[in-house]
Amino acid sequence: MTNDGTISFRIPDGAFFDIVNINLSGNLEGAGTSTFNNITFNGTSNQTISIGGTIYNIQAVTYNNTGTAPNNQITNQSTTFTTAINPGTSTFTRGNYRHDNTGIYNVSTGTVAFGGADMTVTVLQGTMNFATGNNVLDQLNLNGGDLIVDGPNAVVNVGGNETTDRQKLLTNGTTADITVQNGGTLNVGNGTYGDIRFDGNAGTMWVTGTSITGKSSEVNCGRIVTGNNAGNGGTLTISDGAIMRVRYNATTAGPAVLFRGTSTIRVESGAQFLIGNPTNSTGNLEADENNSFVRNMTVDNATVRVYGRWLVSAGVNNTNTRFDIDNGSQFIVSENVINVGAAQTCNLGRATINVNSGSTVRLFQNAQSANNVNVCVIGAGGQFEH
The missing domain is CATH 2.160.20 (Pectate Lyase C-like)
Structure with missing residues (x-):
């Protein structure tokens, strides 16, 4: 998935939100403006997170790559993505999450x-x-x-x-x-x-x-x-x-x-x-x-x-x-x-x-x-x- 424009998967609607959760089997990249709800990385081969730009929200993230090692990597190269994740909402299910950026992942x-x-x-x-x-x-x-x-x-x-x-x-x-x-x-x-x-x-x-x-x-x-x-x-x-x-x-x-x-x-x-x-x-x-x-x-x-x-x-x-x-x-x-x-x-x-x-x-x-x-x-x- 590539976003070089503006995209929102979590839109306010009165007292509620209209949301779309994403299941990604590929990479997450781009330099646009993004608002996410829940993201699941569920590929069967290596995935890369390199998205930059502006991210206003990541409500929750799940790592669940079912590939066979070493082809089960989810490599996070993005400090922008790291900073946007809400603490207490990450789930580590399967795969190899690789933190490869200078950010602090709370x-x-x-x-x-x-x-x-x-x-x-x-x-x-x-x-x-x-x-x-x-x-x-x-x-x-x-x-x-x-x-x-x-x-x-x-x-x-x-x-x-x-x-x-x-x-x-x-x-x-x-x-x-x-x-x-x-x-x-x-x-x-x-x-x-x-x-x-x-x-x-x-x-x-x-x-x-x-x-x-x-x-x-x-x-x-x-x-x-x-x-x-x-x-x-x-x-x-x-x-x-x-x-x-x-x-x-x-x-x-x-x-x-x-x-x-x-x-x-x-x-x-x-x-x-x-x-x-x-x-x-x-x-x-x-x-x-x-x-x-x-x-x-x-x-x-x-x-x-x-x-x-x-x-x-x-x-x-x-x-x-x-x-x-x-x-x-x-x-x-x-x-x-x-x-x-x-x-x-x-x-x-x-x-x-x-x-x-x-x-x-x-x-x-x-x-x-x-x-x-x-x-x-x-x-x-x-x-x-x-």
Whole structure:
């Protein structure tokens, strides 16, 4: 559809409107003046949104391209179109919505749920804001779909106004993938509250690489929950110079990473995993479940800093929690501990901790807690290998 003149699909008629909703199987383009009601992009091959000119209104938009990937793309190159969309009226059903303009897409203050495994949102530049409200159900639920943040000028914000722990970004499906690459940025919550959760049927998250200008890919969030006590769990990989920060604004003690279920964390190839707030020693890494599900955290030529505590269940059923620190890695816990009214303790329970190939684990370096007395406990059944 091309409009280089003036067209209106929403015309006032007294107290009501005469409306026409549009189903588009092709492109949307032109430089005219447009007023739209509801638009559905329902092509079976790639579609492009490049319309400019003036758009007075887009009442609602649905993305439902049923083509077979990679021929299912709906690429939005128009800041004019982006600005005209009413917040809270976008539906992501199927296809690959690609945000490829510098505009800010305020998707919703409330919950956004993808239609399922056949829905992908890719941000190549500009900003997309999801679920920015503070109600308990304001969240982005991928429902097994994919979220990709790709490029140094690409930003996705999920939440940001939380005042307590909230489930903000949920994978909710084994097919779900979250990818942040080539210098992209994903912000979930406000640095204290706002969870990324893999406890609803697993999922995978990759935070990887830098842009050609050297900007690291980064994820900033309030908390990560990797799985649950039913065994569901996901895989988190931070690699190739990327940075992930969790609970970096917290002012009170508490978990930043809950390492649960059958789950894997890999930090590798020069990446950094920064857990907690370095200025007040808050934010814990906790494997707190007393069950035999396999949890494996591997640090390979990379850095992990835990500014709070490192805690592992000492329960007799916790038999498969393992930490491997390899190939010159740094695993630093409770460094420069300050503002702590009692001795700082790392209880490693029944974990197996393997340190090799020139790697270093440091606990309580330069600590300033009560009487400078700090304790590391490995419980019965736990192992420290070097």
